[in-house]
Amino acid sequence: MESLGTDAMSGAPLADRSRSRGRSRQRAVGIIAAIALLSGIFIFAANRSTKGATGSLYSCDLDPAPNVDVDCVGADLSGANLRGLVLIRSNFNGANLTNADLRGSNLTEADLTGADLMDADLTGADLTDTTWSNTTCPDGSLQSGLEACNGETDRAGTRNEKIAFMISEDSGTTINSMNADGTAATFISEGATPAWSPNGEKIAFTSTRDGNDEIFVMNTDGSDPQNITNNPEYDNFPSWSPNGEKIAFTSTRDGNEEIFVMNTDGSDPQNITNSPESDSRPSWSPNGEKIAFTSRRDGNEEIFVMNTDGSDPQNITNSPESDNLPSWSPNGEKIAFTSTREGNFEIFVMSADGSDPQNITNNQDLDIFPVWSPNGQIIAFTKVIFGDSSPTLQIFRMNADGSNSRPITSTETKAIATSWR
Numbered sequence: 266m267e268s269l270g271t272d273a274m275s276g277a278p279l280a281d282r283s284r285s286r287g288r289s290r291q292r293a294v295g296i297i298a299a300i301a302l303l304s305g306i307f308i309f310a311a312n313r314s315t316k317g318a319t320g321s322l323y324s325c326d327l328d329p330a331p332n333v334d335v336d337c338v339g340a341d342l343s344g345a346n347l348r349g350l351v352l353i354r355s356n357f358n359g360a361n362l363t364n365a366d367l368r369g370s371n372l373t374e375a376d377l378t379g380a381d382l383m384d385a386d387l388t389g390a391d392l393t394d395t396t397w398s399n400t401t402c403p404d405g406s407l408q409s410g411l412e413a414c415n416g417e418t419d420r421a422g423t424r425n426e427k428i429a430f431m432i433s434e435d436s437g438t439t440i441n442s443m444n445a446d447g448t449a450a451t452f453i454s455e456g457a458t459p460a461w462s463p464n465g466e467k468i469a470f471t472s473t474r475d476g477n478d479e480i481f482v483m484n485t486d487g488s489d490p491q492n493i494t495n496n497p498e499y500d501n502f503p504s505w506s507p508n509g510e511k512i513a514f515t516s517t518r519d520g521n522e523e524i525f526v527m528n529t530d531g532s533d534p535q536n537i538t539n540s541p542e543s544d545s546r547p548s549w550s551p552n553g554e555k556i557a558f559t560s561r562r563d564g565n566e567e568i569f570v571m572n573t574d575g576s577d578p579q580n581i582t583n584s585p586e587s588d589n590l591p592s593w594s595p596n597g598e599k600i601a602f603t604s605t606r607e608g609n610f611e612i613f614v615m616s617a618d619g620s621d622p623q624n625i626t627n628n629q630d631l632d633i634f635p636v637w638s639p640n641g642q643i644i645a646f647t648k649v650i651f652g653d654s655s656p657t658l659q660i661f662r663m664n665a666d667g668s669n670s671r672p673i674t675s676t677e678t679k680a681i682a683t684s685w686r
Contacts, residue, residue: 333352343361345365354373354375354376356376358379360377363671370391374393377395383446385403405664426444426445427442431680438457439456440457443673453485455472458470470482477498479495479500493531494531504548506549508553511526512526522545523539523544524536537573544560544561556571563583565585568582588602588613589604593617595638595640596641599665611625611626612624612646631648641665645661645673646662648661659672
């Protein structure tokens with residue numbers, strides 16, 4: 266099994282972590298660092314039925330027969346087979362209908378206020394006079410008007426999306442993929458920090474299989490892994506350029522953490538930061554013109570943006586607390602990141618110039634590693650929940666404004682999402 270001997274937040278080797286940050290901060294960072302020393306490959310899967318489906322407030326009986334005025338308020342019908350059912354004037358207010366099969370169903374005058382239809386199939390459904398208010402459509406967008414979600418178009422946009430993630434246990438880390446709703450989890454390889462190539466045909470990742478942290482590239486099924494760094498120093502956190510021709514990564518080959526850029530076969534690696542302080546965790550902008558990264562050059566962890574040749578680095582967070590793990594929105598207008606500026610690790614979203622930072626998680630748990638969906642409507646992230654025993658790491662997904670947050674992996678795994686395609 267792989268053992269990733271690094272700080273998963275900053276990318277620094279564990280042996281180099283020596284800063285004291287205060288008791289609460291040490292606890293948080295210690296948990297994040299421990300993530301890199303964990304492994305496992307089991308993801309939650311549940312068989313569901315439609316009869317007697319139990320929801321958060323009520324249950325509803327949806328046998329395959331005409332159902333008029335059925336009360337399914339708050340019901341959990343995720344993955345349910347509702348194909349062809351007559352559900353006229355039924356109330357699905359706040360119901361969880363994620364990944365439900367509603368093909369050909371009759372939802373005339375049904376109330377879908379606040380319902381979550383993420384990845385549901387509405388192909389051929391009768392949506393006449395259906396109520397839509399704060400309803401999550403199959404593509405993750407929010408529908409608050411009179412116009413219905415377009416089931417065929419919206420679902421096509423999410424059906425084939427995949428999230429690459431790592432699962433961690435004491436013995437090491439593994440790379441896995443799953444559907445965007447958390448289903449069909451599949452083991453790919455031993456390793457960490459997976460990143461899909463822009464065309465979806467390759468995965469760059471970190472592995473110690475050759476003796477130290479190196480960047481590898483493999484096929485999406487885990488076959489043909491190639492070590493493309495082959496350097497005695499530490500190399501980690503690969504990030505593909507949008508055109509698929511370059512990979513940015515973190516390396517200590519020049520003495521401290523720096524951002525390097527190389528060709529996808531590993532040739533021509535160039536140090537583009539050349540700073541005496543730590544620079545790590547690069548994230549390439551969608552237009553290919555900028556790289557966001559984490560840096561300590563102003564005294565603490567801040568998010569900087571620079572040109573792809575390393576010129577004109579700009580501190581865009583300027584906060585006395587830790588800001589880390591930047592992730593560009595697909596349209597390049599926003600950057601999601603992890604910050605401790607409000608006391609614990611939260612997910613923030615700001616404009617690409619650093620203005621208007623908004624805390625979109627705002628809870629007592631630790632929320633880290635934001636990853637955008639391809640359409641920019643959803644953010645996946647990892648939640649660290651402290652219980653009576655060891656901390657739980659779960660992947661959650663939420664709307665880009667922080668609403669409708671829900672887990673897509675179980676409490677039995679220690680999972681961290683790192684890439685979405």
